[in-house]
Amino acid sequence: MPSSTVTALILFSLSVTTLIEATQLHWPLDLSNTIWDGRISSWMDLEDFDSPTLSPYNETHVHGYRSWSDYLRLPTNAKRSLFDYEHGTVPLEVTVDDTSLFLSGGENLQYGFRRSELNPVSNNGTDDHFVEGKRAIHFSVRSDDKRPLDFTHEYQNVFLETNAYDAHQFTLKTGTPYDNSTSINSSAVTATQTLRIESGTNDGAVEKTLFETEYNGGTWHNFAVELDFDANTLAAYYSKDYANLELVVPATANNNSGGGLYHFGIIKLPASGTGNGSVPFSGYQPSNIEEIKVIGLGKELTGILLQGQIYGGIFIEDTSERALKTGVWTSGYVF
Numbered sequence: 001m002p003s004s005t006v007t008a009l010i011l012f013s014l015s016v017t018t019l020i021e022a023t024q025l026h027w028p029l030d031l032s033n034t035i036w037d038g039r040i041s042s043w044m045d046l047e048d049f050d051s052p053t054l055s056p057y058n059e060t061h062v063h064g065y066r067s068w069s070d071y072l073r074l075p076t077n078a079k080r081s082l083f084d085y086e087h088g089t090v091p092l093e094v095t096v097d098d099t100s101l102f103l104s105g106g107e108n109l110q111y112g113f114r115r116s117e118l119n120p121v122s123n124n125g126t127d128d129h130f131v132e133g134k135r136a137i138h139f140s141v142r143s144d145d146k147r148p149l150d151f152t153h154e155y156q157n158v159f160l161e162t163n164a165y166d167a168h169q170f171t172l173k174t175g176t177p178y179d180n181s182t183s184i185n186s187s188a189v190t191a192t193q194t195l196r197i198e199s200g201t202n203d204g205a206v207e208k209t210l211f212e213t214e215y216n217g218g219t220w221h222n223f224a225v226e227l228d229f230d231a232n233t234l235a236a237y238y239s240k241d242y243a244n245l246e247l248v249v250p251a252t253a254n255n256n257s258g259g260g261l262y263h264f265g266i267i268k269l270p271a272s273g274t275g276n277g278s279v280p281f282s283g284y285q286p287s288n289i290e291e292i293k294v295i296g297l298g299k300e301l302t303g304i305l306l307q308g309q310i311y312g313g314i315f316i317e318d319t320s321e322r323a324l325k326t327g328v329w330t331s332g333y334v335f
């Protein structure tokens, strides 16, 4: 793109911003604080997620052998989330099926997991930009009645994983915590339907549940996890639907070292008690969780055990200089 076009575009967007401010729409976003934006424009098609230039997420990772467009959905029946509402962006659903086997390092097929996780496109594991100063990771999740998760399994949904792949700095989880004991009767495991923020596991630290809330259907659950990479602390904010965020985990010691990649989506762990100690490569996973029929050029989805989770408003802001914005997301609007 010639630089004159770029300048024209910048001037155009500035004048749009000014116009919006002038019409008192309470534009909620301080774009200067946003270091990466994973919110989904309403013009995006599923095929755009297979493109290295159109998707805000890495187009090849982390999923099974099919393409992102096969593992994602653009739900039309879910209301926009808190962080999407005034921004005009839309929800995105991440699903897993029988083919969601990740080929780790190009050679080891992870039979124990079902994985579909979105990574920010420019986040390569060593880029300081994502993991320095203070960063607040915003996201909302909600369940899909038509593609319920099996809450007897553990799911890891949002996390930062070190560049060495040896620890998470934090993890959002749902389902029953995975238990590797071989004396567990996996058929007797009861379902745990909560959302949990777990602390980091750097340097062999034992994961602790820092915040837990019931995972109700039909509700957006909004989070901001704030990592201070200098002070090595984690704070978390939470709200439901369109309420302002509230501090639920005051800054608490957490080893945030190791750089790494952010993940948003689903890792489904095997049934508790069925593994041999090597979690990614062993253990029982129910099959037939989704059937795909190819009809003509389109795809028709059938099956009874579809599994997915809907995401909204994913973005990362720099809160080094200014406090995280907890309110005014929807001021001036009546729902």
Ligand SMILES: *[C@@H]1O[C@H](CO)[C@@H](O)[C@H](O)[C@H]1NC(C)=O
Binding pocket: 052, 058, 059, 060, 061, 121, 122
């Ligand atoms: C996507 O992720 C893979 C694996 O980390 C990496 O090799 C590739 O360069 C990434 N693509 C982009 C566009 O960043």
Ligand SMILES: *[C@@H]1O[C@H](CO)[C@@H](O)[C@H](O)[C@H]1NC(C)=O
Binding pocket: 124, 125, 126, 127, 128
């Ligand atoms: C990762 O991104 C940083 C910052 O853009 C760049 O300096 C570095 O070379 C990249 N590393 C890889 C392995 O691509």
Ligand SMILES: *[C@@H]1O[C@H](CO)[C@@H](O)[C@H](O)[C@H]1NC(C)=O
Binding pocket: 185, 186, 187, 188
């Ligand atoms: C395991 O649990 C199931 C369901 O409660 C039960 O039917 C079965 O008898 C149990 N198996 C053993 C070996 O205890």
Ligand SMILES: *[C@@H]1O[C@H](CO)[C@@H](O)[C@H](O)[C@H]1NC(C)=O
Binding pocket: 202, 203, 204, 255, 256, 257, 258
């Ligand atoms: C944090 O974890 C890293 C990597 O495991 C370790 O080298 C470092 O000593 C830990 N820092 C603290 C303060 O515990």
Ligand SMILES: *[C@@H]1O[C@H](CO)[C@@H](O)[C@H](O)[C@H]1NC(C)=O
Binding pocket: 180, 181, 182, 275, 276, 277, 278
């Ligand atoms: C279960 O996990 C613990 C802690 O990582 C490990 O020490 C133990 O060997 C594992 N046991 C089995 C049966 O996998």
Ligand SMILES: *[C@@H]1O[C@H](CO)[C@@H](O)[C@H](O)[C@H]1NC(C)=O
Binding pocket: 276, 277, 278, 281, 282
């Ligand atoms: C567990 O089983 C998998 C799959 O058969 C195998 O690749 C792996 O080496 C086993 N791990 C252990 C610790 O026995």
